[in-house]
């Protein structure tokens with residue numbers, strides 16, 4: 001069974017762990033990223049107060065049944081570099097989904113590839129998760145490359161799937177299955 005508390009998961013170069021208040025500066029640092037605040041609840045103000053409220057919300061995700069929100073931390077230094085979630089809205093149908101971000105100053109070092117592999121190996125090890133889904137905009141090569149590296153397969157293009165910044169966007173649907 002999926003656990004009642006957020007576990008700590010050890011990857012090769014990352015540790016996935018609950019957020020801490022001391023991670024707030026990283027959240028503040030992505031306030032002006034062109035994409036992260038649009039697709040997450042990261043606040044655009046950059047204030048410490050709002051960053052701490054964001055961290056509180058990450059802890060609430062499991063309490064409310066929404067899913068697990070992990071901080072992605074460097075495995076050696078424990079410095080936080082981003083966030084990855086396992087979302088459970090469709091878990092009664094055996095489906096979960098994932099999404100993630102890494103702060104610009106930490107990109108292209110393999111953090112998301114390792115975080116996604118660690119999270120998906122762990123999730124799919126549970127009977128409840130028969131199918132793990134990921135939605136990626138076609139231009140977002142860094143994201144879909146990480147997905148493919150972690151065994152996700154592209155299933156097709158979902159046209160006009162969801163609004164991002166008031167404009168409906170197409171999304172590639174990727175998935176990884178428990179049983180192949």
Ligand SMILES: CC(C)(COP(=O)(O)OP(=O)(O)OC[C@H]1O[C@@H](n2cnc3c(N)ncnc32)[C@H](O)[C@@H]1OP(=O)(O)O)[C@@H](O)C(=O)NCCC(=O)NCCS
Pocket residue numbers: 035036099100101102103106107108109110111112113114135136137140141142143145146149
């Ligand atoms: C997409 C994102 C998560 C990638 O994180 P990352 O830690 O830099 O990714 P990795 O270093 O693990 O790289 C994954 C792969 O993508 C490639 N890649 C990374 N950024 C890329 C870019 N901007 N353009 C093209 N390829 C890129 C890497 O070379 C690597 O390819 P490889 O496996 O063939 O070697 C990061 O850019 C981000 O947070 N973007 C904003 C939020 C976002 O897009 N979230 C995902 C929504 S679906």
